[in-house]
Amino acid sequence: MRGVLSTIRPRNLLARGLARALSAGRRRERSLLLSAATTCSQEWGWPVLPGAATGWEGCACPRPDCPTPGAHPYDPPLLAATTDSRMVRWWWRRHPDAPLVLATGGPVSAVSLPASAGARVLEYFDALRIRTGPVIATPTRYVLLVAPYTMQELAELLIAQEWVPTSLRYHGSGGYVVLPPSRTGAGVLRWAREPVPDPGADGTPWLPSVSDLMGALVAASAAVPDGARLAY
Numbered sequence: 001m002r003g004v005l006s007t008i009r010p011r012n013l014l015a016r017g018l019a020r021a022l023s024a025g026r027r028r029e030r031s032l033l034l035s036a037a038t039t040c041s042q043e044w045g046w047p048v049l050p051g052a053a054t055g056w057e058g059c060a061c062p063r064p065d066c067p068t069p070g071a072h073p074y075d076p077p078l079l080a081a082t083t084d085s086r087m088v089r090w091w092w093r094r095h096p097d098a099p100l101v102l103a104t105g106g107p108v109s110a111v112s113l114p115a116s117a118g119a120r121v122l123e124y125f126d127a128l129r130i131r132t133g134p135v136i137a138t139p140t141r142y143v144l145l146v147a148p149y150t151m152q153e154l155a156e157l158l159i160a161q162e163w164v165p166t167s168l169r170y171h172g173s174g175g176y177v178v179l180p181p182s183r184t185g186a187g188v189l190r191w192a193r194e195p196v197p198d199p200g201a202d203g204t205p206w207l208p209s210v211s212d213l214m215g216a217l218v219a220a221s222a223a224v225p226d227g228a229r230l231a232y
Contacts, residue, residue: 118135
């Protein structure tokens with residue numbers, strides 16, 4: 001009997017220790033999400049909102065076959081994105097695990113491409129000493145944050161290209177991207193290039209013009225097509 005008890009007790013201690021570690025990790029992750037949300041909305045003036053969370057049963061949205069679980073807005077809708085600090089804090093107190101969604105097209109826009117192409121194009125930019133702004137690495141894609149662009153400006157840039165792959169995507173007015181340190185159904189997001197404050201813009205991150213990056217992004221994406229299925 002003593003032998004059985006001596007075996008059970010260490011196992012119970014191990015289980016309790018693991019539970020405490022997981023709980024501490026979750027508290028830290030929630031704290032980082034709230035901190036990121038307040039930094040984006042208050043210090044940088046970027047409109048944000050909580051995305052659809054994920055759990056054991058998949059995405060919190062009604063779609064059982066959601067193609068991007070945890071990587072899109074749901075409740076509240078995208079139009080609710082705000083820089084109001086009280087609203088942001090209230091949202092993340094109610095949904096502490098919710099992904100951090102940035103509404104694009106206002107102070108910031110974005111362009112995204114498959115992860116393998118994104119890693120390669122960053123090496124290209126580094127070799128030529130072309131400055132990039134913040135870059136998000138998701139499990140499947142790289143997202144380059146850029147200065148706002150209009151649909152007309154984007155159309156003119158794309159028309160100038162001989163061919164534009166479907167794997168290159170654009171996040172302008174009416175769009176969104178998910179920001180680190182969010183966790184989606186595909187995994188955890190991270191910064192491949194950290195936001196760097198622009199001394200001439202009250203400390204908000206410096207953002208490049210999409211026109212300075214488009215040619216290289218098209219060339220990199222052309223080599224790695226990923227079809228029409230959404231992924232994040």
